[in-house]
Amino acid sequence: MSEESVLKDTEPTKPKKKFEFPHVFAILFALIIITAVLSYVIPAGEYEREVNEAGETVVVDGTYHTVDSNPVGFLGIFEAVHKGMVEGAGIIFFIFIVGGAFGILNATKAIEAGFASISARMAGKEIYLIPVVMVLFALGGGTFGMSEETIPFILILVPLAIKMGFDSLVGAGMVIVGSCAGFTAAFMNPFTVGVAQGIAELPLFSGMGFRFIVWFIFVAISIAYVMIYANKVRKRPEISMMYQVDQQRDVDLSIQKQQQKLNLRQSLIIGALILTIIGLAIGVTFFDWYIMEIAGLFLLMGVIVGFIGKLRVNQIAEAFVKGSEDLVVGGLVVGLAYGILVVLEDSNTIDSILFFVSNLVGQLPTSFSAMGMYITQSLLNFIVPSGSGQAALTMPIMTPLADLTGVSRQTAVFAFQLGDGISNAITPTAGVLMASLAIAKIPWVKWLKWFWPLIVIHYVVGAVLVTFAHLFVW
Numbered sequence: 301m302s303e304e305s306v307l308k309d310t311e312p313t314k315p316k317k318k319f320e321f322p323h324v325f326a327i328l329f330a331l332i333i334i335t336a337v338l339s340y341v342i343p344a345g346e347y348e349r350e351v352n353e354a355g356e357t358v359v360v361d362g363t364y365h366t367v368d369s370n371p372v373g374f375l376g377i378f379e380a381v382h383k384g385m386v387e388g389a390g391i392i393f394f395i396f397i398v399g400g401a402f403g404i405l406n407a408t409k410a411i412e413a414g415f416a417s418i419s420a421r422m423a424g425k426e427i428y429l430i431p432v433v434m435v436l437f438a439l440g441g442g443t444f445g446m447s448e449e450t451i452p453f454i455l456i457l458v459p460l461a462i463k464m465g466f467d468s469l470v471g472a473g474m475v476i477v478g479s480c481a482g483f484t485a486a487f488m489n490p491f492t493v494g495v496a497q498g499i500a501e502l503p504l505f506s507g508m509g510f511r512f513i514v515w516f517i518f519v520a521i522s523i524a525y526v527m528i529y530a531n532k533v534r535k536r537p538e539i540s541m542m543y544q545v546d547q548q549r550d551v552d553l554s555i556q557k558q559q560q561k562l563n564l565r566q567s568l569i570i571g572a573l574i575l576t577i578i579g580l581a582i583g584v585t586f587f588d589w590y591i592m593e594i595a596g597l598f599l600l601m602g603v604i605v606g607f608i609g610k611l612r613v614n615q616i617a618e619a620f621v622k623g624s625e626d627l628v629v630g631g632l633v634v635g636l637a638y639g640i641l642v643v644l645e646d647s648n649t650i651d652s653i654l655f656f657v658s659n660l661v662g663q664l665p666t667s668f669s670a671m672g673m674y675i676t677q678s679l680l681n682f683i684v685p686s687g688s689g690q691a692a693l694t695m696p697i698m699t700p701l702a703d704l705t706g707v708s709r710q711t712a713v714f715a716f717q718l719g720d721g722i723s724n725a726i727t728p729t730a731g732v733l734m735a736s737l738a739i740a741k742i743p744w745v746k747w748l749k750w751f752w753p754l755i756v757i758h759y760v761v762g763a764v765l766v767t768f769a770h771l772f773v774w
Contacts, residue, residue, distance in 0.1 A: 322743075322745065323743075325632070325633070325636060327728055327744055327745075328633065328636035328637055328639070328640065328728060328734070329381070329636065329639075331640050331728060331729070332377055332380050332381070332636070332639050332640055332643055333377055335372075335640050335643040335644060336371075336372040336376065336377045336380070336643050336647075338649070339370075339371040339372045339643065339644075339647035339649055340371045342647075342649040342652050342653065343366060343369070343649075343652050344366065344367050344368065344369045344370055344647065344648040344649060344652060345364055345365060345366045345367055345648060345649075345651050345652040345655060346364070346365070346367055346648055346651045346652075347359035347360060347361075347363050347364050347651050347654075347655075348360045348363035359651070359654075359692070359693060359696045359697065360696065361696050361697045361699075361700050361701075364651060364655045367648055369648075370646065370647050370648055371647055372643050372646060372647050376643075376646070377643075380639040380640075380642045380643050380646075381635065381636060381639045383638075383639065383642040383646075384635045384636060384637070384638035384639030384640070384641070384642050385632070385635030385638070385639075387635075387638040387641070387642060388634040388635045388637070388638040388731055389635075390591050390592070391448060391591060391631075391634050391731055391732070391735075392631040392632070392634050392635055393595070393631075394448060394451075394591040394592075394594070394595045395451060395627050395630050395631040395634065395735055395739075396624045396627060396628075396631055397595040397598065397599055397624075398451060398452045398594075398595060398598045398627075399455075399623045399624045399626055399627030399630075399631075399739075400599070400602065400619075400620035400621065400623040400624040401452075401598040401599050401601055401602030401620070401623065402452055402455050402456075402598075402602070402623050403602075403619045403620055403621070403622045403623015403624065403626065404602040404603070404605060404606045404611070404616055404619045404620055404623065405569070405573065405601070405602060405605050406455075406619070406623065407609070407611060407615065407616075407619035407622075408566070408569050408605055408606070408608070408609030408611065409566075409609075410562075410565075410566040410569035410570055410605070410609065411456065411570075413562050413563075413566045414562065414566070414570050417562055426464040426465060426466070426534075427527060427530060427531060427534070429464070430470070430474055430523065430526055430527050430530055431523045431527065433457065433474045433475075433478065434474050434477065434478030434481075434519065434522065434523050434526065435478070435519065435523070436478070437450065437453075437474070437475055437478030437479040437482060438478045438479065438481050438482030438515070438519040438522075439482060440479060440482060440581070441478070441479040441480065441481070441482025441483035441484075441486060441489070442482035442483065442485065442486040442487055442488070442489060442515050443482075443486070443487075443488055443489065443585065445483060445486065445489040445491040445492065445584075445687065446479050446482070446483065446584075447479065447483065447687075447732050448591055448594070448732050449580060449584070449594060450475050450476070450479045450732070450736065451630070451732065451735060451736055451739065452598065453475050454471070454472060454475055454736050454739045454740050455739065457471045457472070457474050457475055458471035458472055458740050459471070459549070461474070461530075462546055462549065465533075465537070466530045466533055466534060467533050467537070467540040467542045467543065467546050468542045468545070468546050468549075468740055468741065468742055469529070469533075469540065469541070469542055469742065469746075469747070469750050470526060470529065470530045470533065471740065472736065472740040472742055472747075473526045473529075473751075474526065475736065476725055476733065476736055477522045477525070477526055477725060477751075477754070478519070478522065478523075480522075480721065480722075480724050480725040481518045481519045481521075481522040481758075482515065482518075482519060483687075483721050483724065484518055484717070484718060484720075484721025484722050484724070484758070484762075485511065485514040485515040485517070485518040485519070485717075485718070485721070486511070486515065486717065486721070487505070487508050487511040487512045487514075487515050488505045488508060488511075489687075491687050492687040492691060492716075492717055492721070493505060493511070493713065493717055495687075495691040495692065495695075496691040496695050496713040496716050496717065497713055499691060499692070499695040499696055499699060500695055500699045500702075500709040500710075500712065500713055501699075501709070502709055502710060502713065506710070507710050507713075507714070507773075507774070510769065510773055511714075511717075514765055517761065517765075518758065518761070521754070521757060521758070521761065522754065522758075525753075525754045525757075541746045541749065541750060542742060542746065545741060545742075549741070565608060565609065565610070568608050569605045569608050569609055572601055572604055572605050572608065573601065573605070576597060576598065576600075576601040579597055580594055580597060583597065602616075602620065603616065606619070626739075627735075627738075627739055629738045629739075630734075630735040630736070630738040630739040631735065633731065633734040633735050633737075633738045634731035634732075634734065634735050636734075637728065637729050637730065637731040637734050638731060640683075640729050641683070641684070641729065644683055650683065650684065650693070653680070653683065654680065654693060654694060654697065657676045657679065657680065658676065658694075658697050658698070658701060660672065660676070661673055661676050661698075661701060661705075662701055662705065664705070666705050666706040666707075669701075669702075669705035669706065669707045670707045670711050670712075670715055670766050670767065670769070670770035671763065671766060671767060671770075673698055673701075673702070673707065673711075673712055673715040673716070673719070673766075674715040674718060674762065674763060674766045675719070676694075676698075676719070677690070677694065677698075677715055677716045677718075677719025677720055678718075678719040678722065678723060678759070679719075680693075680694060680719070681719060681720050681721075681722075681723050681724070681727065682723060682727050682729060683729065687720050687721070690716070690720050691716060691720070694716060695712075695713070695716060698712045698715075698716065699712060707770060708770075708774040710769075710773075710774040711766070711769050711770045711773075711774045714765075714766060714769050714774075715766050718762040718765070718766060719762075722755065722758045722759055722762055723755070725751060725755065726747075726748055726751060726752070726755055728744060
């Protein structure tokens with residue numbers, strides 16, 4: 301053997317680099333860059349806007365016109381991050397305040413004791429917790445448009461799922477999939493169905509019977525998907541994509557053996573949490589509460605449970621800071637997601653995209669027009685993830701388009717509703733989704749890999765239901 305071959309044999313082999321899933325910040329910043337590049341390709345244009353009788357700013361159909369091109373420059377890409385943070389400040393600080401409140405709650409150890417009690421009561425029947433929790437979130441999504449309000453529950457249900465022998469995908473799925481399924485097929489969501497029907501001049505929440513059947517179908521499919529996966533993971537935990545990450549989480553599994561009954565103080569703290577949730581539902585449903593009021597409610601809860609838990613004032617403050625620190629990534633993710641929308645708005649390309657796709661729908665045969673609206677709304681939701689925002693942007697155009705193509709206005713609203721909702725569980729421009737995943741410490745790519753079969757099922761079912769509604773219902 302030659303000396304050269306001996307040297308080659310003795311050289312240490314370099315370990316192969318493992319593929320790393322891109323960080324959520326990297327994904328969102330890449331989308332900002334791509335959107336900025338497209339601003340040089342997509343013509344700039346805009347619709348005129350007016351305030352309707354309900355006080356909503358809507359576009360005026362037939363007023364689209366080109367404007368001077370305003371592509372985003374090199375520095376503008378980086379400025380979009382700051383602008384996005386400013387645009388999303390309301391949600392960002394909501395996340396920080398709620399995180400701080402839950403930091404105080406966690407410092408009392410009442411939630412850990414509650415986990416132990418639930419685990420003991422449901423020993424051997426943990427799988428049945430999934431449909432109960434998902435139906436509750438689906439009802440929230442279907443009635444008062446539960447969205448940002450779901451974020452705090454990630455902090456509770458991810459560790460609970462792990463304690464019960466599932467994984468973090470199941471914990472996050474109970475919250476995200478449940479609320480998104482309910483939101484998508486909502487039967488009385490004022491922010492989607494209500495706004496869209498108002499613009500389309502339809503009676504508020506009309507067609508509720510059919511929508512409730514659709515809600516039941518979407519929620520049942522979603523629950524079955526999560527339960528089937530949860531059952532597999534419980535039998536073979538190592539098949540989970542999050543197995544390694546979940547093993548490193550600071551979740552004390554031994555607490556189940558330490559304590560299985562709540563004492564009076566812990567019961568009062570959990571009671572305060574339950575009353576907060578009830579107050580949240582009442583405030584949103586009857587008093588038009590939004591993130592400012594909800595943040596104030598959770599902060600009040602944090603202070604109250606801190607004193608019930610006999611924490612000193614300084615301990616309450618320190619626990620609040622610690623809770624906020626844990627959600628810094630989640631908050632910043634919202635700002636980056638808004639940065640993408642800032643680029644589209646500053647370059648005057650959002651209206652151009654809407655004009656182009658609405659023209660395509662208008663050229664379809666009547667029998668395919670409803671499906672064209674559904675596809676259009678589904679695509680637009682990736683750049684306008686706000687339900688009420690998309691309704692205000694698209695329904696003033698889709699309403700007269702429906703009249704011209706022989707599609708009922710009710711079907712046009714239904715196509716908007718499903719198209720707007722389905723992708724909320726995967727689109728990286730949805731700040732609530734990305735914040736929830738960041739808080740759950742689940743990479744977006746892994747979430748997408750786990751969730752894509754259900755998304756495909758939802759889109760197919762949605763297409764069938766829109767066609768059915770067009771042909772037989774409305």
